[in-house]
Amino acid sequence: MAKHLLAFPDLCTGCNRCTYVCSAVKEGLFIPARARIHIQNFPLHGYSVPCICFQCPKPECLEACPEEAIYKNDEEVVLVDQEKCNGCGVCVPACPYGMIELNADNLAYKCDYCGGEPACVEECYPGAIVFVEPDQEQKKIKALQMKERSALSEAEKKRLERAEIFLKEARPAAAVSA
Amino acid sequence: MNLYAGQVLRVDLSKGEVAKEPLREEWLKDYWGCWGLAVKYFCELVPPATDPFSPANALVIMTGPLTGTLAPTSARFGLVSKSAHTGTIFEANMGGAFGPELKFAGYDGIIITGRADALVYFRIKDGEVSLEDASAMKGQGIFATEARLKAAVGSEAKVLAIGPAGENLITFACVGSEAYRQMGRGGAGALFGSKNLKGIVCQGTGGVRVADLEAFRRKTTHWKQTSLLTEDNLWAKSDGTPILVDVTNEIGLHPTRNFSLGVNEGHAAIGPEAVRQAKLADRACAACPLGCGKFTHINGAEVEGPEYETLCLAGSNCQMNDLEQVIRFNRLCDDLGLDTISAGNTIGLAMDLTESGRRDFGLRFGQAEDYLAVVSEMANLSTARGKDLALGARKLAEKYEAQDLSTEIKGSEFPAYDPRGNYGMGLAYATSERGACHLRAFTIFASDHFNIEALAQDVVNGQNLNAIKWSMCFCDFWGTVNTEIMADLLTAGLGRPVTAEELDRAGERIWNLTRLYNLKAGFTGADDRLPRKIMEQKLGNGPNEGRVFSKEDFARMLQIYYQLRGWDAAGVPTKEKLAELGLQPL
Numbered sequence: 022m023a024k025h026l027l028a029f030p031d032l033c034t035g036c037n038r039c040t041y042v043c044s045a046v047k048e049g050l051f052i053p054a055r056a057r058i059h060i061q062n063f064p065l066h067g068y069s070v071p072c073i074c075f076q077c078p079k080p081e082c083l084e085a086c087p088e089e090a091i092y093k094n095d096e097e098v099v100l101v102d103q104e105k106c107n108g109c110g111v112c113v114p115a116c117p118y119g120m121i122e123l124n125a126d127n128l129a130y131k132c133d134y135c136g137g138e139p140a141c142v143e144e145c146y147p148g149a150i151v152f153v154e155p156d157q158e159q160k161k162i163k164a165l166q167m168k169e170r171s172a173l174s175e176a177e178k179k180r181l182e183r184a185e186i187f188l189k190e191a192r193p194a195a196a197v198s199a
Numbered sequence: 200m201n202l203y204a205g206q207v208l209r210v211d212l213s214k215g216e217v218a219k220e221p222l223r224e225e226w227l228k229d230y231w232g233c234w235g236l237a238v239k240y241f242c243e244l245v246p247p248a249t250d251p252f253s254p255a256n257a258l259v260i261m262t263g264p265l266t267g268t269l270a271p272t273s274a275r276f277g278l279v280s281k282s283a284h285t286g287t288i289f290e291a292n293m294g295g296a297f298g299p300e301l302k303f304a305g306y307d308g309i310i311i312t313g314r315a316d317a318l319v320y321f322r323i324k325d326g327e328v329s330l331e332d333a334s335a336m337k338g339q340g341i342f343a344t345e346a347r348l349k350a351a352v353g354s355e356a357k358v359l360a361i362g363p364a365g366e367n368l369i370t371f372a373c374v375g376s377e378a379y380r381q382m383g384r385g386g387a388g389a390l391f392g393s394k395n396l397k398g399i400v401c402q403g404t405g406g407v408r409v410a411d412l413e414a415f416r417r418k419t420t421h422w423k424q425t426s427l428l429t430e431d432n433l434w435a436k437s438d439g440t441p442i443l444v445d446v447t448n449e450i451g452l453h454p455t456r457n458f459s460l461g462v463n464e465g466h467a468a469i470g471p472e473a474v475r476q477a478k479l480a481d482r483a484c485a486a487c488p489l490g491c492g493k494f495t496h497i498n499g500a501e502v503e504g505p506e507y508e509t510l511c512l513a514g515s516n517c518q519m520n521d522l523e524q525v526i527r528f529n530r531l532c533d534d535l536g537l538d539t540i541s542a543g544n545t546i547g548l549a550m551d552l553t554e555s556g557r558r559d560f561g562l563r564f565g566q567a568e569d570y571l572a573v574v575s576e577m578a579n580l581s582t583a584r585g586k587d588l589a590l591g592a593r594k595l596a597e598k599y600e601a602q603d604l605s606t607e608i609k610g611s612e613f614p615a616y617d618p619r620g621n622y623g624m625g626l627a628y629a630t631s632e633r634g635a636c637h638l639r640a641f642t643i644f645a646s647d648h649f650n651i652e653a654l655a656q657d658v659v660n661g662q663n664l665n666a667i668k669w670s671m672c673f674c675d676f677w678g679t680v681n682t683e684i685m686a687d688l689l690t691a692g693l694g695r696p697v698t699a700e701e702l703d704r705a706g707e708r709i710w711n712l713t714r715l716y717n718l719k720a721g722f723t724g725a726d727d728r729l730p731r732k733i734m735e736q737k738l739g740n741g742p743n744e745g746r747v748f749s750k751e752d753f754a755r756m757l758q759i760y761y762q763l764r765g766w767d768a769a770g771v772p773t774k775e776k777l778a779e780l781g782l783q784p785l
Contacts, residue, residue, distance in 0.1 A: 036487050067480050
């Protein structure tokens with residue numbers, strides 16, 4: 022069975038080391054705004070939500086791409102062939118999780134599991150992000166997270182909308198977006 | 200540039216102008232970043248006689264070279280200015296995530312002068328920088344202000360903000376960020392207030408470059424594994440600072456009942472186990488794997504914390520052995536914008552005055568209702584007693600002739616280590632550039648708490664190391680970091696050799712420059728003093744029962760310290776010492 026990247030918001034301390042290392046590996050400098058993983062932080066409520074690509078079984082980014090620039094490899098990881106990408110951007114609103122975006126060169130980019138050794142996992146000391154063959158309980162957690170879909174168009178707003186749902190579950194008394 | 204953004208923002212609030220200017224690269228090799236570099240900028244810009252509340256005073260906010268990288272615990276940043284609470288130059292630094300965000304926006308620092316006509320905030324979104332109307336936030340707490348400023352820029356923007364305490368120029372008002380992170384000591388919040396600056400919001404989408412990314416990552420991983428995440432530091436992850444409640448009670452220097460006792464018999468109620476019971480989550484500053492912040496919740500009250508200083512000053516020192524009440528107090532201070540150390544210390548003094556019948560503030564040890572009510576009264580100056588306590592311990596004691604009961608140096612209230620139980624802390628408090636402070640030298644783990652010679656050397660070493668450590672923006676809680684590690688990371692990051700020796704000298708240089716500034720500002724060796732209480736009143740219980748730190752012992756220790764520093768008997772750096780460090784008299 023293939024390994025999956027899993028996120029457990031209850032364990033996330035909001036340190037963002039995952040976004041720092043991701044951007045360093047992928048962009049060559051520490052530029053977390055360009056990371057393939059994001060953390061939505063709610064410091065007032067003591068909560069942070071890692072936003073990850075689920076490598077969907079039926080990826081909507083892939084289905085939306087008119088150029089067939091998005092494809093799946095043998096390990097079921099969804100990848101972008103930037104040679105084929107024409108920058109139309111329809112994949113961005115298509116992803117319900119806000120996890121594919123266009124870079125400064127107008128090319129789509131997303132998480133590729135670092136070819137099977139995700140750098141973010143190495144940096145996650147609290148264990149909020151793991152890369153494992155999921156057990157039944159972990160599969161259930163992932164399925165529940167995938168159920169929360171955002172219909173907004175901008176990736177950043179999608180991530181915030183979804184993260185606020187998890188915040189409300191974890192901190193029921195929290196006045197979200199107050 | 201590698202590591203640095205290469206640019207600072209210059210804000211003139213009087214003219215309403217914002218400009219971008221190149222970083223003074225020629226200062227970097229001697230002052231490096233954060234504390235050191237901010238001190239250099241500040242000393243060049245603000246004459247020592249300047250009134251802290253005048254438009255001529257400057258706020259120099261500065262990140263460090265490693266801020267915004269994976270170097271662990273390096274996300275801090277600092278502010279240097281002249282304090283209205285102490286009249287000294289001071290530095291306050293903060294964790295959270297504002298520092299990296301400023302670097303990602305393309306700036307190493309912000310230099311703010313002048314005074315706006317009406318309340319404004321400073322908006323930074325990458326290259327777009329502007330001053331904006333903040334009148335809608337007037338009187339609002341830090342939490343609400345942060346939410347509004349984030350809404351104006353983006354959900355992951357980072358904010359510095361003041362609450363009503365800062366707007367009301369309470370001289371120990373803090374600047375808050377990420378709700379529970381503060382520039383706590385020295386009254387940075389009042390300085391924001393004096394400039395009519397409600398806050399700064401920043402979002403950056405750029406990055407920080409390093410010369411050799413592969414080597415830099417290898418070194419950060421190496422030092423993280425072999426130094427940071429080792430037994431010496433992992434208390435921060437497992438317990439956080441509440442562990443010090445147990446440690447200081449055991450040593451017998453845990454300030455209790457307005458510094459009359461060294462042991463709080465009821466400390467278990469506010470100790471590490473109690474905090475663990477109340478904990479919902481661990482929280483971290485940017486780039487820190489430790490996650491020392493403990494987010495707690497009891498009966499609807501929640502806060503990230505309380506940290507040790509708050510547990511002691513607002514807990515034991517007020518005999519408030521009730522974690523829920525300390526959490527409530529902590530949250531109020533964080534939102535209204537008061538430093539919990541100064542506030543807790545001053546309230547403890549007012550309780551002492553009330554209970555001893557010398558002045559009735561309606562505040563009694565262990566009585567929660569007024570203890571909580573007075574926080575808002577202080578921040579908002581809404582009652583007579585609130586106005587009194589907002590003066591801080593020194594002026595409150597002067598007003599009611601209670602200098603025998605107060606614990607402050609240069610106006611800065613004592614933090615949570617009684618010098619009668621460790622003489623090094625007394626010397627550290629007396630010689631800190633910003634008045635009584637535990638973040639310049641920290642000697643409570645010395646093998647002998649009363650060995651004057653050894654502790655004087657420990658204080659010098661600690662001050663010099665911390666001067667460079669805070670200039671690198673490392674956290675206090677990487678207790679095993681040293682200039683070898685710093686030099687190794689800088690070498691990979693900058694792409695040129697950096698030595699531990701040059702960093703050691705920079706630390707000593709920075710310490711001496713702050714001394715020169717304070718001497719020019721009118722301070723003398725006579726201000727390196729201890730409060731009467733510490734010299735004359737015997738500690739009331741515990742292992743150090745009956746102890747004082749006598750005037751004679753302190754005077755002897757101070758002279759040893761001056762000699763170790765290469766200062767004359769009046770505490771003035773000698774010409775030889777200045778020449779050795781490449782400093783000119785101010």
